[in-house]
Amino acid sequence: MEIERIEAIGLRRELSEPFANAQKWITSREYCLVRVESAGHVGWGECWGPIAGNREIIEGVIAPWLRGRDPSYPEAVHDDLEPDDIDAAKDKIGAPAPSKQSHR
Numbered sequence: 001m002e003i004e005r006i007e008a009i010g011l012r013r014e015l016s017e018p019f020a021n022a023q024k025w026i027t028s029r030e031y032c033l034v035r036v037e038s039a040g041h042v043g044w045g046e047c048w049g050p051i052a053g054n055r056e057i058i059e060g061v062i063a064p065w066l067r068g069r070d071p072s073y074p075e076a077v078h079d080d081l082e083p084d085d086i087d088a089a090k091d092k093i094g095a096p097a098p099s100k101q102s103h104r
Contacts, residue, residue: 003071005037006063010051034058038071 011031018027032047032054047054069077 001039001041001070001072002068003036003038003066005035006058006066007035008047008051008055008058009033009035010055012051032058036066036071041071043071 009032011033012028014028015026018025020026030051032049032051034045034047036043036045047058066077071077
């Protein structure tokens with residue numbers, strides 16, 4: 001079994017009642033869902049944070065890296081993802097890379 005397709009799906013919902021926190025007024029909620037297909041099976045996950053940026057990282061960096069891998073062994077995929085891979089992904093889309101300590 002191999003991962004065949006990965007798609008990032010952005011969802012945005014306007015709130016009927018905005019609310020404020022210490023930084024700003026919140027008028028909507030955003031979510032970035034991740035859909036993974038393999039041998040007729042579909043799995044779902046989510047990204048924390050805004051759609052913009054997450055979608056680009058998932059589709060432009062993570063998806064090509066995961067395609068062809070066996071989804072039956074998520075631990076192996078996780079173990080192969082090194083902090084340098086995360087920094088390289090952020091460099092590819094122009095996001096600032098965090099310090100090495102923030103990954104540990």
